[in-house]
Amino acid sequence: MVSEAAAGAILTIDLGAIRENYRRLKARLNGARCAGVLKAGGYGLGAAQVASALAKEGCDIFFVALLGEGIALRNAIGREPDIFVLNGLPPGSEPEALAAGLCPVINSVLQLKAWRQAAGGAGRSLPAAIQVDSGMARLGMAPADVEAVAAEAGAFDGIDIRFVMSHLARADEPLQAANEKQRLEFDRLRKMLPAARASLANSSGIFLGPAYRYDLARPGAALYGVNPTPHAPNPMLPVVRLQAKVAQTRRVGAGTGIGYGHTRQADGPLDLATISLGYGDGWHRRAASAAWFEGARLPFVGRVSMDSIILDISALPAGRLSEGDLVELIGPSQSVDDAAGHAGTIGYEILTSLGARFHRRYIGS
Numbered sequence: 035m036v037s038e039a040a041a042g043a044i045l046t047i048d049l050g051a052i053r054e055n056y057r058r059l060k061a062r063l064n065g066a067r068c069a070g071v072l073k074a075g076g077y078g079l080g081a082a083q084v085a086s087a088l089a090k091e092g093c094d095i096f097f098v099a100l101l102g103e104g105i106a107l108r109n110a111i112g113r114e115p116d117i118f119v120l121n122g123l124p125p126g127s128e129p130e131a132l133a134a135g136l137c138p139v140i141n142s143v144l145q146l147k148a149w150r151q152a153a154g155g156a157g158r159s160l161p162a163a164i165q166v167d168s169g170m171a172r173l174g175m176a177p178a179d180v181e182a183v184a185a186e187a188g189a190f191d192g193i194d195i196r197f198v199m200s201h202l203a204r205a206d207e208p209l210q211a212a213n214e215k216q217r218l219e220f221d222r223l224r225k226m227l228p229a230a231r232a233s234l235a236n237s238s239g240i241f242l243g244p245a246y247r248y249d250l251a252r253p254g255a256a257l258y259g260v261n262p263t264p265h266a267p268n269p270m271l272p273v274v275r276l277q278a279k280v281a282q283t284r285r286v287g288a289g290t291g292i293g294y295g296h297t298r299q300a301d302g303p304l305d306l307a308t309i310s311l312g313y314g315d316g317w318h319r320r321a322a323s324a325a326w327f328e329g330a331r332l333p334f335v336g337r338v339s340m341d342s343i344i345l346d347i348s349a350l351p352a353g354r355l356s357e358g359d360l361v362e363l364i365g366p367s368q369s370v371d372d373a374a375g376h377a378g379t380i381g382y383e384i385l386t387s388l389g390a391r392f393h394r395r396y397i398g399s
């Protein structure tokens with residue numbers, strides 16, 4: 035990783051805040067278990083670092099999306115915690131999953147058969163979660179598939195069903211009837227399957243009420259400080275701070291074209307600062323936005339470049355900002371959700387887009 039002195043931008047990740055967020059979610063679960071979802075490298079914040087922070091809170095179940103993520107996480111955190119692979123196993127990869135001690139989330143009849151065969155080959159039962167599609171049409175066995183395997187003798191031979199699970203499409207919209215509909219469909223489908231523990235809620239699902247708790251919740255975003263209740267104040271602590279260094283400052287005169295395409299021309303004298311962060315760091319070019327310095331809002335001027343963004347710093351006293359100073363892109367003045375709002379996206383995408391060029395500083399561990 036690039037040193038703090040050499041980096042153009044610094045990403046600070048507060049592992050203590052992640053632990054506090056885990057405790058806050060756990061407190062809402064009335065004794066049900068709480069996993070940690072670490073897909074896409076712990077939502078861009080570092081799966082291994084987040085996993086070890088959560089392990090200190092007693093979290094011993096993790097979810098990743100892909101087998102490759104699971105193998106990397108297993109190598110980083112050791113044999114103990116259960117690691118589930120949400121997207122299931124690509125055909126033929128079962129031996130790799132077995133070798134790494136990973137649990138597939140079985141999403142299809144084909145995957146069920148492949149894991150049953152792997153168990154036969156291994157001569158012992160193998161753990162897995164079974165996912166049913168309760169109304170999202172993304173991953174999981176369709177109702178007809180559930181009925182078919184439920185009617186098939188020996189369909190689950192050799193499979194240790196740790197959880198039957200499903201995923202909510204609209205959990206962040208608490209008034210949506212779709213949530214209740216999915217919950218009832220989940221209950222209908224899982225009752226056809228061998229009795230097992232159940233898991234439905236993601237971050238927002240935890241806030242839908244006791245009926246959504248079941249035996250295991252699977253929060254991701256809320257652990258990382260994204261608001262799981264977008265229509266109410268954020269009950270989670272912020273986790274991420276992103277600061278970019280000022281590379282250069284200048285004053286331009288009226289009529290000066292600014293940035294690629296001269297999409298902005300100065301109306302009069304204008305104080306500018308160029309910062310070392312751009313779309314190459316995951317700050318999307320389409321994102322109209324601003325940086326912050328000591329409580330002052332510094333709007334972007336002109337286009338976002340690959341490695342730099344030009345800021346209007348007229349709000350600051352002349353000479354206040356110098357080369358090497360840090361301006362804030364994410365932090366106390368602008369949350370992940372604020373940044374997402376400006377970019378027309380969601381906090382999840384802001385986090386998982388955070389680039390590889392930052393100096394990463396972990397605090398609170």
Ligand SMILES: *Cc1c(COP(=O)(O)O)cnc(C)c1O
Pocket residue numbers: 071073120200201235236237238252253254255256
């Ligand atoms: C991503 C994901 C989660 C976590 O969702 P958040 O909204 O980030 O809490 C849980 N379950 C499944 C199946 C997922 O794909």
